[in-house]
Structure formats: C-alpha cells, structure tokens
Amino acid sequence: xxxxxxxKIWDSHVxxxxxxxxxxxxxxRLLLHDLSxxxxxxxxxxxxxxxxxxxxxxxxxxxxxxxxxxxxEETFPPGAPLLRGLRANTAKFGIRLFDIGQDGNGIVHxxxxxxxxxxxxxxxxxxxxxxxxxxxxGSLAFGIGSSELEHVLATQTxxxxxxxxLRVHFDGAxxxxxxxxxxxxxLIGELGTAAGTGHAVEYAGSAIRGLPVEGRLTLCxxxxxxxxxxxxxxxxxxxYEYLAGRDYAPKGAMWDRAVAHWRSLPSDADAEFDxxxxxxxxxxxxxxxxxxxxxxxxxxxxxxxxxxxxPEDKRAAWLAALQYQGLEPxxxxxGTKIDWVFIGSCTNSRLSDLRDAAAIxxxxxxxxHVHAWIVPGSERVKRQAEAEGLDRVFKxxxxxxxxxxxxxxIASNGERVPAGQRSVSTSNRNFVGRQGPGAxxxxxxxxxxxxxxxxxxxxxxxxx
Amino acid sequence: xxxxxxxxxxxxxxxxxxxxxxxxxRIERLVDNTSRQGLGPHCFEQxxxxxxxxxxxxxxxxxxxxxxxxxxLSAENFGCGSSREGAVWALAGMGVKVVIAPSFGDIFYxxxxxxxxxPVALPLAEVQQLADEMRASPGNARVTVDLEQxxxxxxTGRVIPFTIDARRQHALLNGLDDIAQTLTHKDKVxxxxxxxxxxxxWVWL
Numbered sequence: 001x002x003x004x005x006x007x008k009i010w011d012s013h014v015x016x017x018x019x020x021x022x023x024x025x026x027x028x029r030l031l032l033h034d035l036s037x038x039x040x041x042x043x044x045x046x047x048x049x050x051x052x053x054x055x056x057x058x059x060x061x062x063x064x065x066x067x068x069x070x071x072x073e074e075t076f077p078p079g080a081p082l083l084r085g086l087r088a089n090t091a092k093f094g095i096r097l098f099d100i101g102q103d104g105n106g107i108v109h110x111x112x113x114x115x116x117x118x119x120x121x122x123x124x125x126x127x128x129x130x131x132x133x134x135x136x137x138g139s140l141a142f143g144i145g146s147s148e149l150e151h152v153l154a155t156q157t158x159x160x161x162x163x164x165x166l167r168v169h170f171d172g173a174x175x176x177x178x179x180x181x182x183x184x185x186x187l188i189g190e191l192g193t194a195a196g197t198g199h200a201v202e203y204a205g206s207a208i209r210g211l212p213v214e215g216r217l218t219l220c221x222x223x224x225x226x227x228x229x230x231x232x233x234x235x236x237x238x239x240y241e242y243l244a245g246r247d248y249a250p251k252g253a254m255w256d257r258a259v260a261h262w263r264s265l266p267s268d269a270d271a272e273f274d275x276x277x278x279x280x281x282x283x284x285x286x287x288x289x290x291x292x293x294x295x296x297x298x299x300x301x302x303x304x305x306x307x308x309x310x311p312e313d314k315r316a317a318w319l320a321a322l323q324y325q326g327l328e329p330x331x332x333x334x335g336t337k338i339d340w341v342f343i344g345s346c347t348n349s350r351l352s353d354l355r356d357a358a359a360i361x362x363x364x365x366x367x368x369h370v371h372a373w374i375v376p377g378s379e380r381v382k383r384q385a386e387a388e389g390l391d392r393v394f395k396x397x398x399x400x401x402x403x404x405x406x407x408x409x410i411a412s413n414g415e416r417v418p419a420g421q422r423s424v425s426t427s428n429r430n431f432v433g434r435q436g437p438g439a440x441x442x443x444x445x446x447x448x449x450x451x452x453x454x455x456x457x458x459x460x461x462x463x464x
Numbered sequence: 465x466x467x468x469x470x471x472x473x474x475x476x477x478x479x480x481x482x483x484x485x486x487x488x489x490r491i492e493r494l495v496d497n498t499s500r501q502g503l504g505p506h507c508f509e510q511x512x513x514x515x516x517x518x519x520x521x522x523x524x525x526x527x528x529x530x531x532x533x534x535x536x537l538s539a540e541n542f543g544c545g546s547s548r549e550g551a552v553w554a555l556a557g558m559g560v561k562v563v564i565a566p567s568f569g570d571i572f573y574x575x576x577x578x579x580x581x582x583p584v585a586l587p588l589a590e591v592q593q594l595a596d597e598m599r600a601s602p603g604n605a606r607v608t609v610d611l612e613q614x615x616x617x618x619x620t621g622r623v624i625p626f627t628i629d630a631r632r633q634h635a636l637l638n639g640l641d642d643i644a645q646t647l648t649h650k651d652k653v654x655x656x657x658x659x660x661x662x663x664x665x666w667v668w669l
Binding site: 015016018019020021022024026028035036039044049053055056063064078079081082119121122127128129131143144145146147148150151154155156157159161163193194197198224227228229248249250254255257258261293313314316317320410411412413414419429431432433434437438 | 480481482484486487490491492494495496497510515540541544545546547548549550552567568569570571572574575578579629630631642643645646647649652653656657660664665666667668669
C-alpha cells in the first residue's frame with residue numbers, strides 16, 4: 001500500500017499495538033534542556049527509574065542561562081541550580097552533556113541537526129514544543145510534556161495515537177525578500193493556529209525542494225504554531241549534503257547504507273493524505289505579526305486589520321490584541337516605531353539567518369533609540385559567524401553580539417523586553433507577555449528584523 | 465497517578481480562543497523550581513493581577529463564585545503553545561479538575577491525563593450554553609462531569625455526552641501509571657531494539 005513519509009517512519013517504529021488506537025512507539029533520540037530536561041531527569045530517577053538508553057539521550061543547557069557576553073552559569077543565578085543538577089545527573093547516568101562554552105552547546109533545536117544527532121527516518125522527542133524543528137531533516141520529531149519525558153527516560157518509548165496527515169504544497173519561486181519564515185507565517189495566517197491540531201504535517205512542492213536545510217528547519221519550527229505537534233520535509237540530496245561529515249552522522253560504508261535507507265522514505269507518489277493545501281508562492285510577501293497570536297499576521301505593506309471587518313468569531317480576540325499591542329486599525333503597520341530587535345531563537349539563529357541579517361546591517365547603523373541583539377543559536381554558529389566577520393558587521397552597525405541560548409524568545413533567563421515596549425523578533429511566539437510582562441512582540445524574518453533596527457520602525461525589507 | 469471519577473461544582477466561563485500555556489503559567493515560575501502544588505497561586509497571573517500586583521476585578525477568577533473553580537469553560541484551542549506541563553500543574557494547583565472547551569492544544573491535552581485533570585471536548589454551542597446557564601444563576605448553578613458515564617450534566621439538568629479514548633478513560637478512572645504499564649512490555653521493546661540494531665546500526669551511537 002502507498003505510504004506517506006510520516007507513515008513509513010511511524011509504522012517502522014511501532015513496537016506493539018496497545019489497542020483502542022494506541023501503539024507503543026520506539027524513540028531513537030531524546031534531547032534534554034536545562035528546564036524541562038533537568039527536572040524530569042531528577043524526578044524520574046527519584047522515583048527509582050534509571051534512563052533506559054543513555055547513549056540515545058543528549059543534553060544541552062539553553063533556556064535558563066544568561067546570553068550576556070562573558071557569561072557564566074552564575075550570571076543568571078536562578079538557572080544555576082538547574083544546570084548543576086543537569087550536570088550531576090547526566091554524569092551519573094552516562095548521558096552526553098554539551099556544557100556552556102563547548103562545541104555542541106546551544107539551543108537544543110539548533111544543536112541536534114548541526115551535530116548530526118538528528119537523522120532522517122528517526123523518531124526524536126524533547127520536552128519543548130518546538131521539537132518539530134527537527135522535521136526539517138526528515139525526522140519524526142515532536143514536543144512532549146514532563147510525564148511523557150519521564151516515560152521516555154525510563155523506557156525509551158512512548159504510548160501514542162496516530163495523528164491524521166496534512167500535506168501543504170508551496171509551489172513556485174520565492175519572491176524578493178521572502179524567506180522560509182515568511183512562508184510559514186503566511187500559511188498560519190491563512191489556516192489559523194488550530195488548523196494542524198491532531199495532524200502530522202508534510203511540507204512539499206517546488207519551493208520546499210529549493211529550500212536549504214536551515215530554511216526547512218525554520219519552516220518546520222513553526223508547525224506547532226498552527227497546532228501540529230510535528231512538521232516534516234522529505235529528505236533529499238540537500239539533506240544528505242548538509243549531513244555528510246557531521247560529528248554524529250554515520251561515516252564511510254555506514255553512511256552509504258544509511259543514505260540508501262533514507263532514499264526509501266519520501267511519500268509514495270500515490271500516498272493519500274487526510275487533507276491537502278496549496279500555497280502559490282507568487283502571493284507570499286514579507287510577513288509581520290500585528291497581534292498576540294501567530295495567526296495575527298499580515299504582509300508588511302498591508303494596513304493593521306480592522307476587527308469590525310474581520311470574522312465575527314474573532315472580533316473580541318482581535319480587539320483585545322490591538323489594545324495590548326497599542327495599535328490602531330486601518331493604519332499602515334510599516335513605520336510603527338519600535339524599541340527592541342531580537343535576532344535569535346530556535347526559529348532563526350542559524351548561520352544563514354545571521355548572514356541574512358548582516359547583509360542588511362552591513363554599512364548601516366541601527367536607529368539610536370533601538371536596542372538590537374544578535375543571539376547566535378549555538379556555540380558553533382557563533383564561532384563560524386565570527387570566522388566570517390559577521391560579529392564585526394553587527395557591532396559596527398551598533399548591534400549587541402551575544403552568547404548562544406534561548407534568551408529573549410521566552411525570557412526564562414531574565415532577558416526581557418520591558419513592559420509597554422515594542423520588539424521585532426525573529427522568534428516564534430507573540431503571545432501576551434511572552435517576551436516579558438507587557439512586552440509587545442512582532443514576529444518577522446531576520447532580514448525584516450535587521451531592517452527594523454536600522455529604520456527604528458517596522459520596515460519593508462524590499463525597500464532597503 | 466491521580467484518579468478522576470466525578471466532579472460537581474462551579475464552572476468558570478473564560479470564553480476566549482487560544483488560551484495559551486504562557487498565559488496559564490509564566491515560564492519563570494518553572495525556572496524557580498516551584499513545587500507543582502505551589503504553582504497554583506501563579507496560575508493565570510497575567511490576567512488575574514494588575515501590573516502593580518493587585519487583583520484585577522475584571523478577571524473572572526477574581527469574581528464570586530468563580531474563584532479557584534473546579535471547572536473551567538473556554539473556547540477553541542485551549543492550552544495551545546508550549547509543551548510545559550507546568551500549565552497543567554498550575555491549573556491543578558488552583559483546584560481545577562476539568563477544562564471544557566471545543567478543542568485543545570495536542571501537547572496540553574496529553575499532559576492532562578497523568579495529573580488527574582480531565583479535558584472534555586464539546587461543541588462550542590454546548591460550551592456557550594453551559595456558560596449561559598452558569599451566569600443565569602450565579603451562586604447556585606453547578607456543573608457535573610462524570611468520567612465513568614462520559615457525560616456532563618448542566619446546571620439546568622441537561623445531560624451532554626462526551627467522547628474520550630477508552631484507554632485514557634480506564635487509566636484515569638483507575639489512576640494507572642504509564643511507566644509501570646509500559647514496563648510490562650519490556651521483552652517486546654528489547655526484541656525491537658535488537659532487530660533495529662541490525663537494520664539501522666547508524667542510529668545506535
């Protein structure tokens with residue numbers, strides 16, 4: 001029978017059928033971070049369980065560490081006990097930890113692909129909803145809660161029910177100024193934040209084939225923002241070129257064997273999906289969010305929406321969002337004054353993202369009133385960017401060059417946008433208070449964020 | 465794991481879409497390593513409290529009889545966003561036993577069951593009618609949620625059936641622990657792993 005990419009990976013990982021639609025699924029990779037990971041490791045071992053397959057588990061602190069230049073674990077004191085606990089328990093149970101300052105440290109969803117830990121055809125989970133990022137490598141990857149995390153630690157398996165399948169085609173060439181971030185924000189704007197609930201999403205079409213791996217990771221990263229626990233792109237030569245030679249990827253004859261297997265993974269031509277949706281790339285423009293949900297998004301040259309003209313069931317939410325954001329309906333969003341720019345997060349902190357932002361910042365200077373931060377996604381991204389001189393470009397343009405971590409995306413390390421201030425951020429959530437209590441967030445691509453820093457206001461990157 | 469059988473009590477209408485887990489519990493409360501029960505007072509703090517820390521009287525949870533309600537009524541996509549199970553711990557810490565909404569974030573939904581919190585999916589019109597019946601008789605109105613019968617009884621006595629996976633229903637009624645259940649399949653797990661080491665040796669580091 002014809003199968004989708006998702007079905008092939010899922011079916012081959014079923015250990016046993018538990019009845020009532022549930023199966024026991026093998027998990028090939030478990031990634032831990034200092035917040036959910038440290039706690040789950042402590043709590044499950046306190047219950048008397050030990051990690052079942054420590055060699056399939058990898059840990060990196062990212063959430064509760066400072067990203068200030070010259071930081072140590074003590075720079076953000078509340079995070080230090082979490083990191084110390086993670087160190088002690090990973091050492092005790094033989095789990096590989098990428099500690100701060102080491103190659104391999106960084107945001108967990110940047111590090112997995114970068115180190116070759118994330119492989120096509122594998123199942124991968126982490127106590128973080130943006131684990132769907134790894135789907136960009138052709139991995140079946142999803143975020144889980146603490147109870148599920150403890151279950152994986154103790155058994156290397158999960159009890160799961162098979163979701164439905166949704167395929168989204170992005171057809172055509174990327175217009176000027178449009179990136180993977182704009183593609184996925186545009187899609188969420190069209191379908192809404194709950195469209196993917198209960199579905200595994202596969203992204204396909206000519207625009208996806210043409211995307212480099214880092215763009216595919218960005219695209220899959222926001223799958224959870226339309227409700228889908230998992231989003232995937234079928235592996236192809238682009239994937240294999242990216243993976244070849246990475247630290248934990250197979251080598252030599254084993255590599256050839258792996259690639260032969262991976263080539264069997266893409267969805268069969270006649271495989272059926274529960275739903276399909278198509279995006280014409282000619283209609284996608286650089287995006288910016290205006291409200292407090294990722295579905296509150298428009299092309300940057302459009303006016304701020306008027307709730308009275310919107311769908312009736314969304315009116316109250318739109319009004320509340322505009323009030324929180326301090327915006328007036330009908331006005332252009334372009335030119336709205338901003339206070340902060342944050343370029344970083346598991347969505348957009350990879351080398352190609354920093355190159356995109358640097359191309360805009362080069363030879364220009366940020367507006368005097370704007371605080372502009374660059375937070376590289378990993379130690380390796382930071383070192384590679386410095387080797388290319390990107391740090392100099394940013395510093396010359398008045399941006400702050402920082403250490404890797406989640407930072408201002410989630411503000412769990414005390415790095416916040418102050419109340420009432422407005423930020424353009426390359427992260428993934430514009431929820432109320434996400435970047436700090438009272439902070440006003442606008443999500444956009446790295447180039448759009450850099451453009452906003454230069455102009456001191458929301459700007460159309462195509463006009464720079 | 466905590467059992468759940470039946471709850472009768474006040475249902476607080478928080479009738480907004482996309483109540484996200486950041487709104488339910490701020491991430492820094494989880495950095496602090498607060499106990500699960502200790503998260504209760506911080507639940508919904510962004511809407512319960514004003515910036516100066518005083519109570520916001522406009523918030524439903526600061527209005528009688530809706531303080532620390534055992535049941536919450538909400539609109540589509542409740543619990544969307546982050547995977548933090550702290551959102552479930554905070555709700556449980558606040559005394560919430562049931563959330564009734566048309567749909568839930570997938571990860572939040574899964575997180576509920578290991579903590580004795582029951583998510584009940586009902587059509588929006590039904591949830592709205594429950595909210596209307598609560599508001600029509602403040603102080604007296606009660607909603608009953610019965611997991612064994614898989615039904616909700618409204619304040620006016622209407623019986624509304626809901627569907628739930630038989631496996632989850634059984635586990636919640638009996639307070640079964642997932643890890644202990646899975647470990648009964650240890651032999652099958654080991655057999656699968658042994659075969660996979662041969663088929664995909666590159667996965668096994």
